[in-house]
Amino acid sequence: MINELARVIDQIWQDKGIDKKILIEAIESALVSAAKKKFGINKEIEARFNEDSGEIELMEFKSVVEDVVDPDNQISLPQAKKLDSGAEIGDSIGVKLEADLLGRISAQTAKQVIFQKMREAEKELVFNEFKDQSGKNISGIVRRFEDKTIVVEMGKTEGYIPPREQIPREVYRVGEALRAYMLEIERSSRGPQIILSRAHPQFLVKLFVSEVPEIKEGIVEIKGVAREAGVRSKIAVSSKDPDVDPVGACVGFKGSRVQSVVQELRGEKIDIIAWSSDVARYVIHALSPATVSEVMVYENDTTLEVIVPDDQLSLAIGRKGQNVRLAVQLIGWKIDIKSESKVKEIKETAKKVFAEIKDLGDKTSELVYKSGIHSVKELAECDLEVLVKIPGIDRKTAETVKQQAIELYSIKGDQMSAADSDTEGAAEEEQKE
Numbered sequence: 001m002i003n004e005l006a007r008v009i010d011q012i013w014q015d016k017g018i019d020k021k022i023l024i025e026a027i028e029s030a031l032v033s034a035a036k037k038k039f040g041i042n043k044e045i046e047a048r049f050n051e052d053s054g055e056i057e058l059m060e061f062k063s064v065v066e067d068v069v070d071p072d073n074q075i076s077l078p079q080a081k082k083l084d085s086g087a088e089i090g091d092s093i094g095v096k097l098e099a100d101l102l103g104r105i106s107a108q109t110a111k112q113v114i115f116q117k118m119r120e121a122e123k124e125l126v127f128n129e130f131k132d133q134s135g136k137n138i139s140g141i142v143r144r145f146e147d148k149t150i151v152v153e154m155g156k157t158e159g160y161i162p163p164r165e166q167i168p169r170e171v172y173r174v175g176e177a178l179r180a181y182m183l184e185i186e187r188s189s190r191g192p193q194i195i196l197s198r199a200h201p202q203f204l205v206k207l208f209v210s211e212v213p214e215i216k217e218g219i220v221e222i223k224g225v226a227r228e229a230g231v232r233s234k235i236a237v238s239s240k241d242p243d244v245d246p247v248g249a250c251v252g253f254k255g256s257r258v259q260s261v262v263q264e265l266r267g268e269k270i271d272i273i274a275w276s277s278d279v280a281r282y283v284i285h286a287l288s289p290a291t292v293s294e295v296m297v298y299e300n301d302t303t304l305e306v307i308v309p310d311d312q313l314s315l316a317i318g319r320k321g322q323n324v325r326l327a328v329q330l331i332g333w334k335i336d337i338k339s340e341s342k343v344k345e346i347k348e349t350a351k352k353v354f355a356e357i358k359d360l361g362d363k364t365s366e367l368v369y370k371s372g373i374h375s376v377k378e379l380a381e382c383d384l385e386v387l388v389k390i391p392g393i394d395r396k397t398a399e400t401v402k403q404q405a406i407e408l409y410s411i412k413g414d415q416m417s418a419a420d421s422d423t424e425g426a427a428e429e430e431q432k433e
Helices: 002-007 009-016 020-039 079-081 101-129 199-210 246-251 252-264 279-286 310-319 319-331 340-352 362-370 376-381 383-387 394-411 413-432
Strands: 046-049 055-065 074-076 092-097 136-148 149-154 159-160 179-188 193-197 218-228 232-239 271-272 292-299 303-308 334-339
Touching: 002 009, 020 046, 020 055, 074 079, 079 199, 101 179, 136 199, 136 292, 159 179, 179 199, 193 246, 199 218, 199 252, 218 246, 218 303, 218 319, 232 246, 232 279, 232 319, 246 252, 246 271, 246 310, 246 413, 252 271, 252 334, 271 279, 271 340, 279 292, 279 303, 279 319, 303 340, 310 334, 310 383, 319 334, 340 362, 340 376, 376 394
Parallel strands: 055 074, 159 193, 232 271, 303 334
Antiparallel strands: 046 055, 055 092, 136 149, 136 179, 149 159, 179 193, 218 232, 292 303
16 A cells, blocks of 8 residues: 555646655655554654655664663664674664555555645645735636635635625626635635635726726726725726826727626726826816816815705715715715805805904905805814914914904804704705715
8 A cells, every 4th residue: 555655646746736745755754653653653763755666665763872772762783783784883773664564554544644745735735826816806616605605616726705795786606607806815724715805996906907908008007996896986097108098998999898897797887087196186087977166175184175066966976975985985085065055055154154253354254264164163163373374364363363253152152053053964964865
């Protein structure tokens, strides 16, 4: 049986692709383990595979000593000289053991250990093969379902798409081909655990990379992506070549490229927009297909106040707030959308309130409003440094205006709060529509 195991090395190497060196080390280790169980755990035994003869040699080593105290590991000089005439005290003499002496049980143990190590080597081989695929889209075949997890066959191993990484309402059948994004790969006792995703934003990105040559070549760059898997996505692109339209490149002739991605995602809507370093222009693109009238940028708290025509409000916000929510993900700023009529109402309210503050004229009140201060409460709580930056307001004026706002709010607090609350509540209701 031992010789049989030695002869299958080439077959295993050819069938499994496991390095012969790994197989030989596994066989040698297994035989040493079996031999020690047979002859004694304390014996110094080595196994060597002779590639020329294809045989496995078992060697028992003993130290040459004058007086033998440990017969398992020591040999006297006269006995050593019978084996090697040149032996001297302190040498280590190797005695060849017959592999057949291991017996059937020990050989079976050796075989089990060998196959165990081969399985480990195979797992490591698979891990090394797939670890470089992490962060890429790969193809596979649906083989079975474990609870709600999809098990995908990928050549020598399997990948798993847990429920959280699946596209909602997407259904697959056993034997069906699919593509997914390799999210991570981990070692485990069962072998490499490969987690796949069809819901991850990068799955969408990699699909565009495979469909759009200009992205693969580095001419068009994907600058941002926001996704609600299975429903809608937004992807922002820019071009390093002024002669190449990044949006057009991603859409393709008669929409061929983007339609290939949409088909893979089974109908998911995709908005392809032009990226801009100007955040105001960027948000206008991000809120498409809605039309935007005006954008106010408040860098202090990274907020964008977007004003849209009344008939564009629902479109800008989107169903259940989806359009603005994706725009926020894409840009990374807070976005406050208001209709033109609502802005006009807020301006009129602010104008009446600010008129009660003596040191604020009409022109300065307008500048205060444009700075993002829309109520007496906000003016009372405003930092002096913000007021000082407004043209026409020096530090002394800022202190006076702030104090007057505090006093006015303390007198008409309930009234002022109600007005502020009505305004904020209306905005919230708009975003829910």
